[in-house]
Amino acid sequence: MSQINLGIIGGGQLGSLLSIAAKKLDVHTIIYSDDIVAPAQNFCNEFIYGKYDDKKKFFEFVKKVDLITYEFENIPYETLNDMNKIKPVLPKPSVNRLIQHRLVEKDFINKLNIKTTKYAPVKKKSDLKSLEDFLPGILKTSTMGYDGKGQYPINKIEDIENLNIDFSKDYIIEKLVKLKKEISIIIVRYGMKSYEIYEPIENLHQDQILKHSKIPAEISNRILNQSKDWATRIAEELKYIGTLCVEFFIDNNDNLYVNEIAPRVHNSGHLTINAYNVSQFESHIRAVCSLKKVPLKKVSNAEMINLIGDQIIPYRKDIKLNKNQFFYDYLKKEIKNKRKMGHLTTLK
Numbered sequence: 001m002s003q004i005n006l007g008i009i010g011g012g013q014l015g016s017l018l019s020i021a022a023k024k025l026d027v028h029t030i031i032y033s034d035d036i037v038a039p040a041q042n043f044c045n046e047f048i049y050g051k052y053d054d055k056k057k058f059f060e061f062v063k064k065v066d067l068i069t070y071e072f073e074n075i076p077y078e079t080l081n082d083m084n085k086i087k088p089v090l091p092k093p094s095v096n097r098l099i100q101h102r103l104v105e106k107d108f109i110n111k112l113n114i115k116t117t118k119y120a121p122v123k124k125k126s127d128l129k130s131l132e133d134f135l136p137g138i139l140k141t142s143t144m145g146y147d148g149k150g151q152y153p154i155n156k157i158e159d160i161e162n163l164n165i166d167f168s169k170d171y172i173i174e175k176l177v178k179l180k181k182e183i184s185i186i187i188v189r190y191g192m193k194s195y196e197i198y199e200p201i202e203n204l205h206q207d208q209i210l211k212h213s214k215i216p217a218e219i220s221n222r223i224l225n226q227s228k229d230w231a232t233r234i235a236e237e238l239k240y241i242g243t244l245c246v247e248f249f250i251d252n253n254d255n256l257y258v259n260e261i262a263p264r265v266h267n268s269g270h271l272t273i274n275a276y277n278v279s280q281f282e283s284h285i286r287a288v289c290s291l292k293k294v295p296l297k298k299v300s301n302a303e304m305i306n307l308i309g310d311q312i313i314p315y316r317k318d319i320k321l322n323k324n325q326f327f328y329d330y331l332k333k334e335i336k337n338k339r340k341m342g343h344l345t346t347l348k
């Protein structure tokens, strides 16, 4: 087969790890990013810098590639749709449009009879006054949020008075779930009824940012089966191609809720690089490029910690790693507070 040229929109750590996986499969990667110092340029074959609304630059990119995928979901739908008219975009743009918007996403999940937290749209501050049933809750921007950005906890109705929030944007309010734990499912869909699924991953967040992931997740068999079943139904309904992540909440009464869907590879799946025969990144590339499906096999239990902000510094120096430890540096130029700089996976 001739060389595949895979276009990837986004140049962060997910783009980097996708590029590394692609190299192994002899797939050529061309990354488009609006960040001139995007770390993925250290790992891809070609790098194009341009804004996400620069049609001319995008066209240059589209011309170079056979197909297009993306490492983050906040790309304007119109942009993806325009590109899809020229070269295939996978997962397809309509999936992205649905998942970009928290309200549309939650409506979609509930229509499948899959449970989410209780939620309601909020367009203006006064809407909140009639939403006491949703408190304590979290007000979230409907679009563009990640790593807890654009989220405001509201404990009681009086808190609303002190809110200083830009209501030119749309929001939703979500009732706070009393979390026992959080898990995620990473599923790879190759085509109709053709899947590979990783075992549930248990996740710990600090300040709404993922800090720690591990397999096996300590959950009941019922939760294990229900989470896999829900993720499979979501992927099938979306006619999804590639790697998809579903994030779940488990409450103190062992109820399962879908938190959100990420139409892409996911931070909680970084441990699959070392813990499985095929990583979530390689699986994604195989699925979108129509390469052979490889059945997944776990090689080891594992845990992963994110190195956030200056936590990376000692690892960049000379921390001695054990044989079962794997350190990844995303090579981001600048260390910033709350920024994911790298991760460490330990096989157990």
Ligand code: ADP
Pocket (backbone or CB within 6 Å): 117, 138, 145, 146, 147, 148, 149, 174, 175, 176, 177, 178, 179, 182, 205, 208, 209, 247, 259, 260
């Ligand atoms: P992001 O898009 O930033 O990942 P999430 O909605 O996944 O936003 O929220 C990030 C984290 O904040 C969650 O993983 C969870 O730990 C916490 N969180 C968000 N919404 C709720 C909720 N309704 N109840 C309890 N915890 C929540």
Ligand code: MG
Pocket (backbone or CB within 6 Å): 247, 260
């Ligand atoms: Mg999340």
